[in-house]
Amino acid sequence: MNVCCAAQGNTRSFMSSFIIEGNGNTRRKAFPYVLFLWVSVLGLWVGTWSPGLAAATGTDTGTEITDRLTQGEAALASGYIEMAETILVPLLDRVGNEANASQYTRLALALARLHLGARRPSEASMILANASNAALCKTIDTSSCSVAHDSAAMCAAIVDIKARLLLLQGFRERAVDTFHQALTLARCANDPASLAVIQLNRLSFVLKEPGDIRPVITEVDDALQHIPHGLERLRLSLALGRLAHPWDLAVAHRHLIAVVKDENSRLAAQALVALATVYQTQKRFREALTLVHRAFRRLAEDPAAFLRLRLEFLQGVLFTSLGRPLEALKAYRRALSHLKVVHPDLPVTDLKGNSLFQEIIAPLYRKMTDLLLRQAAHAPEEKAQILRREAQESLDAFRFAELQDYFKNACAVTREPFTRPSVGTATLYPILLNNRIELLLGIGDIIHQASVPVERPRVARSVRKLALSLRVRNGRIVPYDHERAIQLYRWLIAPVTKWLQKNDIDTLIYVPDGVLRILPLVALWDGKRFLVERYQVVTAPGLGLIDSNPRPAGPLRAFLAGLSEPGPVVAKLPSWMTTPFLRGSNVRQVGTRGTMTMRGVSLRALGSARESRAMSDHDLSRLKQALALPGVAKEIAAIAGLLPGDRVENETFHLRAVEEAIGLPYRIVHIASHSVFTGDPERSFVLTYDDLLSINRIATLFQPKAFDKVPVELLTLSACQTAEGDDRSPLGLIGVAVQSGARSALGALWPVEDSATQELLTAFYTYLQTSGTSKARALQRAQLELQTKEKYRHPLFWAPFILVGNWQ
Numbered sequence: 001m002n003v004c005c006a007a008q009g010n011t012r013s014f015m016s017s018f019i020i021e022g023n024g025n026t027r028r029k030a031f032p033y034v035l036f037l038w039v040s041v042l043g044l045w046v047g048t049w050s051p052g053l054a055a056a057t058g059t060d061t062g063t064e065i066t067d068r069l070t071q072g073e074a075a076l077a078s079g080y081i082e083m084a085e086t087i088l089v090p091l092l093d094r095v096g097n098e099a100n101a102s103q104y105t106r107l108a109l110a111l112a113r114l115h116l117g118a119r120r121p122s123e124a125s126m127i128l129a130n131a132s133n134a135a136l137c138k139t140i141d142t143s144s145c146s147v148a149h150d151s152a153a154m155c156a157a158i159v160d161i162k163a164r165l166l167l168l169q170g171f172r173e174r175a176v177d178t179f180h181q182a183l184t185l186a187r188c189a190n191d192p193a194s195l196a197v198i199q200l201n202r203l204s205f206v207l208k209e210p211g212d213i214r215p216v217i218t219e220v221d222d223a224l225q226h227i228p229h230g231l232e233r234l235r236l237s238l239a240l241g242r243l244a245h246p247w248d249l250a251v252a253h254r255h256l257i258a259v260v261k262d263e264n265s266r267l268a269a270q271a272l273v274a275l276a277t278v279y280q281t282q283k284r285f286r287e288a289l290t291l292v293h294r295a296f297r298r299l300a301e302d303p304a305a306f307l308r309l310r311l312e313f314l315q316g317v318l319f320t321s322l323g324r325p326l327e328a329l330k331a332y333r334r335a336l337s338h339l340k341v342v343h344p345d346l347p348v349t350d351l352k353g354n355s356l357f358q359e360i361i362a363p364l365y366r367k368m369t370d371l372l373l374r375q376a377a378h379a380p381e382e383k384a385q386i387l388r389r390e391a392q393e394s395l396d397a398f399r400f401a402e403l404q405d406y407f408k409n410a411c412a413v414t415r416e417p418f419t420r421p422s423v424g425t426a427t428l429y430p431i432l433l434n435n436r437i438e439l440l441l442g443i444g445d446i447i448h449q450a451s452v453p454v455e456r457p458r459v460a461r462s463v464r465k466l467a468l469s470l471r472v473r474n475g476r477i478v479p480y481d482h483e484r485a486i487q488l489y490r491w492l493i494a495p496v497t498k499w500l501q502k503n504d505i506d507t508l509i510y511v512p513d514g515v516l517r518i519l520p521l522v523a524l525w526d527g528k529r530f531l532v533e534r535y536q537v538v539t540a541p542g543l544g545l546i547d548s549n550p551r552p553a554g555p556l557r558a559f560l561a562g563l564s565e566p567g568p569v570v571a572k573l574p575s576w577m578t579t580p581f582l583r584g585s586n587v588r589q590v591g592t593r594g595t596m597t598m599r600g601v602s603l604r605a606l607g608s609a610r611e612s613r614a615m616s617d618h619d620l621s622r623l624k625q626a627l628a629l630p631g632v633a634k635e636i637a638a639i640a641g642l643l644p645g646d647r648v649e650n651e652t653f654h655l656r657a658v659e660e661a662i663g664l665p666y667r668i669v670h671i672a673s674h675s676v677f678t679g680d681p682e683r684s685f686v687l688t689y690d691d692l693l694s695i696n697r698i699a700t701l702f703q704p705k706a707f708d709k710v711p712v713e714l715l716t717l718s719a720c721q722t723a724e725g726d727d728r729s730p731l732g733l734i735g736v737a738v739q740s741g742a743r744s745a746l747g748a749l750w751p752v753e754d755s756a757t758q759e760l761l762t763a764f765y766t767y768l769q770t771s772g773t774s775k776a777r778a779l780q781r782a783q784l785e786l787q788t789k790e791k792y793r794h795p796l797f798w799a800p801f802i803l804v805g806n807w808q
Contacts, residue, residue, distance in 0.1 A: 065095060065103070073110050081117050088114060101134045105154055108134065112161050116168065119682070124165050131158050142181075145188035153194050156185035160198055167205060176206050192223040196236055199223070203243045210247060217248050224255070234259055234267050242274050252278065266304055269295040273310060280318065289318045309338035313364050325371055332368040336394075339364070357405035365398035369431060373438045376449060388447040392440055392543075395429060399511070399542030403738060406731045407681050407696070420444070425507040425807075426500060427543060430492050432456050432513045441496040443503050450495035460515045462487055467518050470796045471750055472598060477794060485525035492516075493524060493531065500535075507536045507776055507807060511543070517730040520749060522783060523799035530795065532783050536776035538744075538807035541734050546805045547743045551713060551775075556768070558645035559666040561653045562636040563629065563673035567689040570623045571615065574683065577676060582619055582626075597754035599629055599674070599719035627687070629719060631754035632672040638762040639670060642769060655691040662701040667713045670761075675717040675747065677732025684732040686717065695736045702740035712742040713806075714775065718757055720747040737804040744775055744805040756797040760786050776807035 072087035088110055095107045108131030115124035132138065137155035145152070159182040166175035179202050186194035199220045207213050220240050227233045241256035252274075259271035272295035279288035292315050299307065312335035319328035339361065369391045376387035421427065427442035437452040437459065462484045469481035499505075510521050521539075522532035531537070540546050570578075615623070633649065640647050645666060648657050653673070662669070674687045677695070685692040702712060720733055730749060737745030746764075748757070763782035767773050773781075779801065786798040 065091060069095075069103070069107055069110070076110060076114055076117070081114060084110070084114055085118075101136075102154070105131045105135045105158075109154075109157055109161065112158075112165075116161065116165055119168065121165055121169055124161070128158060128162055128165070137185075140185065140188070142184045142188055152185050152189035153191050156182050156189060156194050156198065159185060160201060164201070164205070172206070179206060192226040193232060193236070196220045196223040196227070196240075200236070200239050200243060213247050217244050217251055221251050221255075231264070234262055234264060238267060238271055238274070241271060245274075245278050246281070249278070265298045265300065265302060266307065269298045269304070269307055269311070272298065273307075273314060276314060276318075280314070280321075283321075285318050285321045289315065289322070292318065305338045305341045309335050309342060310360065312338060313360055316364075316367060320367065320371070325374065329368065329371045329375075332364060332371065335364055336368070336397075357401055361401050361405075362398065365394050365401070366433070369394050369398075369438075370433050373431070373440075373449065373451075377451060384449070385447060388440060388449055392429060392442070392447060395431065395440075395511070396542040396544045400545060403541060403545070403731065403735050406679075406728060406735055407739065421507075421509065421548070424503075424505060425509065426503070426505045427509045427511065427540075428492075428496070429511045430513055430516055432459060432516065437491055439492065439496055441499055443499060443505065448496060448499045452491050452495055454491060459488075459491065463515050463519045466523070467749075470520070470523060470799055472753075472796065477796065480794060480796075482525055485523060486527055488519070489524040489526050489531070492521075493526070505535070507538070507774075509538055509540050509543070509807065511540050515727045517727060517734070518749060520795075520799040520802060522780075523795045530787070530799075532780060532787075532799075536774070536780040536807070538776045538803045538805070539734065540805065541731075541738055545738050548806065549808075551743075551806070551808045554667070556643055556667045556713065557665065558639070558643040558668040558670055559661045559664070560636050560640055560643075560645060560647035561658060561661075561669075561671045561673065561688075562632040562647070562649045563653055563687055563689060564632040565650050566624055566627045566674075566687060567651065569687050569690055569692060570620055570627065572692055573623070573687075576683075578615070578619075578623055582622060597630060598751045599721070599748075599754055599757060627674060629672070629674075629754055631758040632719075635672050635718065635758040635761060636670075638758070639765050642762070642765045643668060650689055653689045655688045655693060658688060658693060659701060668716070669712055669714070669742070670716040670718070672718045675720045677720060677729050677736075679728040679731075681732060681735070695732055695739070698736060699739040699741075702742055712740070713744065715740060715742040715745045716761070717745070717747040718761055719752070720749070721751045733802070734804050742805070744803060744807070746775075746779070746801065746803050748800040749802060750800055752800050753797055756786060756792050759792075760798055760801065774808045775803055779803050 068087055068091055072084050072091070075087060076084035088107065091107055092111065095104050108127050112124045112127045112131065115121070115127065132155070135151060135154045135158060137158060140152060140155060159178060163175045163178035163182060166172075166178055179198065182198050183195070183202070186198050189195075199216050203213060203216055203220075207216060217240070220236075221244075224233060224236055224240065227236070237255040238259050241252045241254075241259065244252035244255070246252075256271040256275050260268045260275070262268055272291045276288040276291035276295070279285075279291065292311055295311055296308075312331045316328045316331035316335060319325070319331055372387045372391040372394070376384040376391070379387060427440075429438075429440040429442075431438040431440065434456055435453065437454055439448075439450040439452070441448040441450070466481050466484040466488060469478045469484070471478065508521070512519065512521075521537050522530060522535075524531040526534075636647055636649060645668070646661070648654075648661070658671075671686055675685070677684045681695055684695045686695075686698070687693075698715075702715075715737065717733070717736075733745065733747045733749070736742075760782050763785050764778050767778035767781045768775060770778075783798040783801070786792045787795075792798060
């Protein structure tokens with residue numbers, strides 16, 4: 001039940017990996033364009049911000065506006081986007097009416113940064129255009145630099161943000177050119193701080209080749225020599241020290257040492273961390289550990305929770321490298337205690353798409369789990385159970401953070417207490433570590449452990465090869481890869497079979513890790529039969545992320561929506577989706593078994609984001625034909641004959657109809673339309689007749705129902721497709737169940753055959769109506785029924801369907 005998202009929306013804070021926790025004054029005397037340049041790009045914290053500052057009051061004067069603007073800038077620089085928005089947005093009308101162009105431009109820059117951080121590109125573009133007009137940027141002649149220095153510097157800040165906005169939108173080449181424009185303006189301003197910052201931005205975001213990087217490092221190094229000693233120079237030196245490694249170790253070392261020698265304890269501690277990281281890469285582990293200890297001493301009594309989190313994590317890594325696992329585990333545990341303090345306010349992503357989850361949180365949980373399970377494997381059973389439970393709880397916290405990272409929203413998901421499964425049900429955690437698979441099998445109060453020595457890349461190759469054999473490739477059915485299926489069965493199931501059989505387990509709650517998310521477990525082969533013939537399988541992102549209570553009694557009233565013939569929505573589809581269709585990757589595939597209509601096409605892992613493009617009437621007509629799903633009409637009619645409720649199809653299946661229907665007391669929501677899941681929730685959606693229904697919008701619509709006494713029992717998306725080559729794409733299907741508040745979701749991992757889908761889902765709902773039949777059992781029976789038919793025997797027809805969440 002996600003109260004946080006309802007209250008806060010999706011505007012979360014962001015910072016890059018270059019976070020500095022400064023302890024200076026939030027009131028800056030320097031001209032504000034410098035603040036916008038280096039804080040917003042490098043992600044450096046300015047000053048110590050407290051939300052309490054927002055409560056400050058004053059008289060209705062220009063001074064009060066300046067004070068509030070400064071408070072908003074400080075909140076934004078510290079990553080508090082929601083608080084900054086509360087302060088800054090109301091100032092817009094007042095500043096426009098009462099202030100000069102300079103003050104308006106300053107506010108506009110702050111708001112542009114805010115929208116950029118909240119990933120609202122259209123709003124950021126609009127406010128940047130207004131700022132550019134107010135600063136008269138178009139009148140600047142950069143060829144002669146005949147302009148006031150302050151004006152050129154302000155325009156440099158504006159153009160710099162435009163460059164980062166282009167990066168966010170996926171237009172890298174245009175961003176590179178725009179950074180050059182910002183650089184030209186900074187040189188016209190003859191301001192070393194502006195020049196240094198923009199060059200640091202280029203180092204951070206766009207420069208890749210050593211021949212381009214080294215001259216920029218040299219230029220920034222020179223520019224910093226012309227900046228007066230003070231907090232600003234220290235922060236820029238810290239940024240250069242980090243970015244210069246490994247390209248120019250002498251420059252990196254000189255600037256980091258300069259920061260270490262300063263009296264600013266937090267900056268010095270971060271410089272020591274940077275130096276320790278350099279030593280770590282050089283395998284100078286003892287020296288690196290010494291630097292970490294120096295950083296702790298510099299912090300003294302300063303809480304600096306986020307910085308201490310980084311220090312403890314690095315200390316754990318170094319202890320492990322030095323063969324001191326017990327000390328490493330203690331360090332990781334301390335790091336987790338700091339993470340709990342700062343996690344509610346942690347940023348999710350930076351403008352480069354990097355995240356603190358990928359940089360620190362995921363490695364922290366993985367390394368800690370690795371050490372816990374190494375100890376558990378050789379500990380007495382009582383102690384081993386404690387260690388395994390701690391590892392499992394860490395894994396659940398890891399999955400929770402992973403979904404937050406996927407949705408780029410720290411309150412996108414919430415955790416629920418997990419009720420111990422009933423007799424006959426087991427939880428299976430396969431954990432992919434560098435040199436082995438650890439299997440945790442939970443049965444009742446006991447957690448069993450098995451270790452399989454195999455390299456992670458080898459597992460990934462086998463999973464991908466098996467998954468490819470479960471797809472239609474180039475218009476034909478690929479032979480099922482029995483060899484890979486047996487191999488994966490031996491790695492993932494065989495080591496725990498003795499416990500499964502001893503306890504008469506018939507239901508597996510499967511918590512996949514990494515690339516295993518694209519593996520339908522039911523398709524594994526033991527040499528005689530498929531896993532689906534032995535076990536009912538439900539996928540869970542983590543035990544604390546699903547509602548484990550039994551299904552409430554009562555009729556399963558359904559809302560059914562089908563799109564067999566798409567309408568105006570086709571003109572709104574992004575080009576990365578329409579191109580495969582228009583280039584001939586039609587959903588109608590002609591293979592050895594005749595013509596098959598697939599519910600979708602294979603979408604490759606997406607690169608840059610591209611908006612929809614204008615298409616000719618001919619292309620629109622072709623696209624409508626390619627996206628048609630003739631089996632949907634029959635599917636909806638069949639299910640309507642099984643479940644009471646209402647239905648909308650084609651012209652009546654418009655976005656508003658869905659929004660209105662969700663508010664009604666339906667237990668099942670079944671959508672038979674193209675559903676696209678990628679590694680980015682912003683590019684994951686369902687097609688209605690007239691518009692795109694984003695998965696974030698689905699969550700918003702469903703959330704109020706999570707508070708109902710009888711929430712949505714099942715959300716079915718019967719034409720799913722995930723982007724190939726992106727192991728995170730299935731998180732869209734997994735996450736939509738968690739984020740929406742629906743107790744379960746049913747969908748496919750990739751495009752499925754139209755008639756097979758219609759038959760499988762009709763069978764599923766038929767069995768679900770049988771008294772005492774769980775959702776997991778109903779899906780298993782439907783898959784087995786399809787398997788008995790010769791034309792559907794190949795697992796590509798039935799295996800891609802997974803049930804996520806509650807299995808009862």
